[in-house]
Amino acid sequence: MSTLKNDRFLRALLKQPVDRTPIWIMRQAGRYLPEYRATREKAGDFMSLCMNPELACEVTLQPLDRFDLDAAILFSDILTIPEAMGLGLYFEEGEGPKFKSPIRTAADIKNLPVPDPEGELKYVMDAVRTIKRELNGRVPLIGFSGSPWTLATYMIEGGSSKNFSQSKRMLFDEPELAHQLLGKIAESVTSYLNAQIAAGAQAVMIFDTWGGNLNPAMYQEFSLRYMREIVAKLSRENDGRTVPVILYTKGGGLWLNDMADTGCDALGLDWSTDIHWARQLVGDRVALQGNMDPTTLYASPATIREEAAKILAAYGKGSGHVFNLGHGITPDIDPEHVAALVNAVHELSEPYHQ
Amino acid sequence: MSTLKNDRFLRALLKQPVDRTPIWIMRQAGRYLPEYRATREKAGDFMSLCMNPELACEVTLQPLDRFDLDAAILFSDILTIPEAMGLGLYFEEGEGPKFKSPIRTAADIKNLPVPDPEGELKYVMDAVRTIKRELNGRVPLIGFSGSPWTLATYMIEGGSSKNFSQSKRMLFDEPELAHQLLGKIAESVTSYLNAQIAAGAQAVMIFDTWGGNLNPAMYQEFSLRYMREIVAKLSRENDGRTVPVILYTKGGGLWLNDMADTGCDALGLDWSTDIHWARQLVGDRVALQGNMDPTTLYASPATIREEAAKILAAYGKGSGHVFNLGHGITPDIDPEHVAALVNAVHELSEPYHQ
Numbered sequence: 001m002s003t004l005k006n007d008r009f010l011r012a013l014l015k016q017p018v019d020r021t022p023i024w025i026m027r028q029a030g031r032y033l034p035e036y037r038a039t040r041e042k043a044g045d046f047m048s049l050c051m052n053p054e055l056a057c058e059v060t061l062q063p064l065d066r067f068d069l070d071a072a073i074l075f076s077d078i079l080t081i082p083e084a085m086g087l088g089l090y091f092e093e094g095e096g097p098k099f100k101s102p103i104r105t106a107a108d109i110k111n112l113p114v115p116d117p118e119g120e121l122k123y124v125m126d127a128v129r130t131i132k133r134e135l136n137g138r139v140p141l142i143g144f145s146g147s148p149w150t151l152a153t154y155m156i157e158g159g160s161s162k163n164f165s166q167s168k169r170m171l172f173d174e175p176e177l178a179h180q181l182l183g184k185i186a187e188s189v190t191s192y193l194n195a196q197i198a199a200g201a202q203a204v205m206i207f208d209t210w211g212g213n214l215n216p217a218m219y220q221e222f223s224l225r226y227m228r229e230i231v232a233k234l235s236r237e238n239d240g241r242t243v244p245v246i247l248y249t250k251g252g253g254l255w256l257n258d259m260a261d262t263g264c265d266a267l268g269l270d271w272s273t274d275i276h277w278a279r280q281l282v283g284d285r286v287a288l289q290g291n292m293d294p295t296t297l298y299a300s301p302a303t304i305r306e307e308a309a310k311i312l313a314a315y316g317k318g319s320g321h322v323f324n325l326g327h328g329i330t331p332d333i334d335p336e337h338v339a340a341l342v343n344a345v346h347e348l349s350e351p352y353h354q
Numbered sequence: 355m356s357t358l359k360n361d362r363f364l365r366a367l368l369k370q371p372v373d374r375t376p377i378w379i380m381r382q383a384g385r386y387l388p389e390y391r392a393t394r395e396k397a398g399d400f401m402s403l404c405m406n407p408e409l410a411c412e413v414t415l416q417p418l419d420r421f422d423l424d425a426a427i428l429f430s431d432i433l434t435i436p437e438a439m440g441l442g443l444y445f446e447e448g449e450g451p452k453f454k455s456p457i458r459t460a461a462d463i464k465n466l467p468v469p470d471p472e473g474e475l476k477y478v479m480d481a482v483r484t485i486k487r488e489l490n491g492r493v494p495l496i497g498f499s500g501s502p503w504t505l506a507t508y509m510i511e512g513g514s515s516k517n518f519s520q521s522k523r524m525l526f527d528e529p530e531l532a533h534q535l536l537g538k539i540a541e542s543v544t545s546y547l548n549a550q551i552a553a554g555a556q557a558v559m560i561f562d563t564w565g566g567n568l569n570p571a572m573y574q575e576f577s578l579r580y581m582r583e584i585v586a587k588l589s590r591e592n593d594g595r596t597v598p599v600i601l602y603t604k605g606g607g608l609w610l611n612d613m614a615d616t617g618c619d620a621l622g623l624d625w626s627t628d629i630h631w632a633r634q635l636v637g638d639r640v641a642l643q644g645n646m647d648p649t650t651l652y653a654s655p656a657t658i659r660e661e662a663a664k665i666l667a668a669y670g671k672g673s674g675h676v677f678n679l680g681h682g683i684t685p686d687i688d689p690e691h692v693a694a695l696v697n698a699v700h701e702l703s704e705p706y707h708q
Contacts (some may be wrong), residue, residue, distance in 0.1 A: 163649060163684050164649055168649035168652055169652040172652070172653035173654050212626060216629075218647075254607050254626060254628075273568060286664045293572075295526075298523040298526070307526070326569075332517075
């Protein structure tokens with residue numbers, strides 16, 4: 001195992017001193033990069049790219065070659081688990097992901113397998129191993145999964161959804177059934193993330209993209225509960241270092257206090273939250289990751305720098321902050337604007353760590 | 355002027371004692387009702403329905419004939435103001451509203467007229483007058499407008515938007531230009547709402563549908579500021595009664611404290627907020643309206659009743675609560691489920707007012 005040359009990201013997640021605030025960007029390997037579009041072209045469709053460890057590695061490393069980022073994130077999709085469960089994932093042009101066999105009955109749930117991470121999902125672990133080797137200790141590698149509730153919405157709806165009519169109906173009218181499904185997904189996510197850690201992931205993040213669409217009581221019962229269970233069962237060591245866990249619920253700003261008590265190491269914040277307020281709220285319990293409005297990157301480099309300065313100042317002195325956007329970067333961003341952000345964060349954050 | 359036979363809604367907004375918790379439903383005159391779809395068919399397209407006072411009155415009254423609702427809301431659209439400003443509103447099948455002439459430059463903004471509510475927008479005031487006459491005091495009539503920021507997003511983007519790339523870019527890079535535009539829209543909204551009040555509206559609501567997409571500082575500067583200005587300039591009396599003002603920012607749960615200080619009478623809550631927590635936060639300053647997850651209506655009538663009971667219990671004893679969904683009702687809801695909700699709220703709320 002090579003030594004980690006830049007451990008700022010891991011140190012910040014554990015609130016250990018750093019020389020400057022680390023930064024990475026959700027969806028940093030993505031369509032805003034011409035080199036990504038070229039590799040994607042080569043791969044064919046999106047899932048073929050995810051399923052090819054060499055190409056997944058290629059796109060994972062692309063943003064690191066352009067920008068001075070402090071972490072790499074496995075290039076993959078949150079729908080790998082339902083796909084491996086046999087739901088028949090497919091993409092239709094101009095529409096979101098779809099499943100041929102949505103899950104709606106007790107029999108559907110009973111028949112769902114818990115995928116073997118080194119079986120049906122071996123391509124993900126191979127990607128982790130390949131990326132880890134190619135990174136050669138440059139920066140840490142982040143593994144990830146969708147949250148059980150977020151994955152459940154796609155599985156019940158049979159794809160993306162505007163209103164979550166089927167999945168919410170199940171929570172309201174058949175909560176026991178929902179718990180059976182969420183329990184099985186949580187088991188799958190746990191073994192999936194543990195396998196990513198065993199394959200070399202040095203931190204993991206759980207994306208609860210649709211948790212913010214639940215009411216507070218249902219968020220507790222159907223989303224947070226399962227994330228807490230997963231956190232408790234994760235292997236938290238790799239290469240002799242702690243593997244930090246980041247929880248991110250989009251639209252979960254009102255629930256940060258409860259999220260901070262799950263045993264995770266850091267919370268991802270979307271941009272509706274004031275990071276100064278969030279830091280006061282969570283105290284020493286967790287680090288914070290975020291939280292620039294992704295649309296800030298449509299603005300000029302000078303404005304981007306000013307907005308980065310505001311967020312750094314709002315977090316204030318000391319470690320415990322990983323800079324990021326509050327949600328994934330959009331495809332129509334100029335890469336030069338990303339460079340402006342990364343440089344601004346590194347340059348402007350030094351005084352906060354002296 | 356006929357006497358108001360049911361003033362529960364107005365009394366609750368002013369925290370005056372009521373016998374039971376009033377209820378109305380955002381988008382209660384809408385596509386989930388077969389009689390609405392029939393009138394819409396008769397009118398032709400959506401804007402023709404809005405622009406025909408007789409038909410707008412017809413659909414406004416339809417839900418009142420079916421359900422024991424405590425308020426009527428003017429049937430109209432938030433885009434009437436930009437339409438009257440001459441932006442060339444049109445609808446394309448399967449897509450959202452669009453404008454032929456989006457507003458992006460200082461010259462565009464300078465040339466924008468402030469519409470005359472009894473001129474270009476007379477059809478709206480005629481609808482208010484017609485509905486008021488036909489209501490004949492059954493329940494109060496609510497007038498409404500979009501918030502300046504929400505209207506600005508459509509005007510700058512030229513229609514609906516996923517990322518708000520143009521409008522956010524203006525806020526970040528050309529804040530002075532944005533303020534010029536928002537100021538002109540705020541002036542238009544003020545005169546539009548005052549004209550609705552003069553025409554007979556007994557309460558008004560400002561829908562800040564996209565305020566929750568701003569970061570906290572920008573919400574203050576570009577959305578809340580203009581709503582505060584409007585509230586300060588509204589005529590607050592009609593038929594010898596106070597005209598209450600309701601502010602609703604979707605996704606604004608973190609900012610309720612500031613919203614409560616605008617001088618409005620009530621805050622609309624989406625379902626991400628715990629109404630018990632919100633009541634403690636706002637204290638005696640404002641009443642609260644909401645906040646059932648609209649997808650609850652996909653569940654069984656028995657579940658709908660249980661969920662209504664939870665919200666009533668969370669608000670607790672005393673006046674100051676107007677029951678509503680946390681967002682508009684979706685088109686695929688069974689009207690019988692709405693009946694179950696309305697009856698549940700009336701039946702179950704009585705003990706909280708004894």
